[in-house]
Amino acid sequence: QVQLVESGGGVVHPGGSLRLSCAASGFTFSTYGMDWVRQAPGKGLEWVAFIRYDGTNKYYADSVKGRFTVSRDNSKNTLYLQMSSLREEDTAIYFCARDAYSALYYFDYWGLGTLVTVSS
Amino acid sequence: EIVLTQSPGTLSLSPGERATLSCRASQSVSTSTLAWYQQKPGQAPRLLIYATSFRATGIPARFIGSGAGTDFTLTISRLEREDFAVYYCQRYGSSPLTFGQGTKVEVK
Numbered sequence: 001q002v003q004l005v006e007s008g009g010g011v012v013h014p015g016g017s018l019r020l021s022c023a024a025s026g027f028t029f030s031t032y033g034m035d036w037v038r039q040a041p042g043k044g045l046e047w048v049a050f051i052r053y054d055g056t057n058k059y060y061a062d063s064v065k066g067r068f069t070v071s072r073d074n075s076k077n078t079l080y081l082q083m084s085s086l087r088e089e090d091t092a093i094y095f096c097a098r099d100a101y102s103a104l105y106y107f108d109y110w111g112l113g114t115l116v117t118v119s120s
Numbered sequence: 121e122i123v124l125t126q127s128p129g130t131l132s133l134s135p136g137e138r139a140t141l142s143c144r145a146s147q148s149v150s151t152s153t154l155a156w157y158q159q160k161p162g163q164a165p166r167l168l169i170y171a172t173s174f175r176a177t178g179i180p181a182r183f184i185g186s187g188a189g190t191d192f193t194l195t196i197s198r199l200e201r202e203d204f205a206v207y208y209c210q211r212y213g214s215s216p217l218t219f220g221q222g223t224k225v226e227v228k
Contacts, residue, residue, distance in 0.1 A: 044208065
């Protein structure tokens with residue numbers, strides 16, 4: 001069965017960096033676009049970033065552009081999110097999600113998320 | 121960017137009642153690019169509906185999606201206990217993907 005397991009969350013100071021990982025299993029990872037979506041405490045969902053199945057195309061929300069970088073290693077079935085210049089407003093649960101069929105599509109599977117707290 | 125506005129913010133209903141959730145877009149959205157998700161506390165969102173009206177695998181028939189243009193609706197025909205949750209609409213197909221702010225369906 002499809003599984004997505006995020007890791008790498010934690011507490012970081014403003015201006016700091018963190019790298020999140022999402023380990024995928026149960027499907028052919030290299031043939032699906034993948035996304036990061038975040039949810040601030042008690043708030044709604046916010047799309048963060050997308051990467052094409054082969055890593056050649058990436059899109060970002062304006063709120064993270066220039067600070068976050070999405071990447072993937074298809075040989076390791078793993079998705080990454082490198083976060084730098086972190087701000088308190090980046091505090092959220094970060095979910096990885098699989099695009100159902102095509103790029104920038106709806107999400108048919110989600111991980112359980114990893115919590116990132118940016119605080120001094 | 122297409123902004124999605126959901127209403128009401130909270131819906132207080134009893135099991136067995138009908139729930140009608142609205143999602144209004146700031147500009148016309150193709151019916152093939154509108155989805156709905158359900159999220160329960162401490163859980164990841166779950167896909168309910170895609171392309172406005174198509175139920176995802178395993179989703180019960182009481183979940184009905186409809187709409188066109190700028191107005192979309194998720195109807196839960198008869199609420200079951202497990203349906204009390206937060207519901208989000210999403211526009212997909214091009215960047216940026218956007219979500220509505222959510223509608224909470226709570227027990228009256």
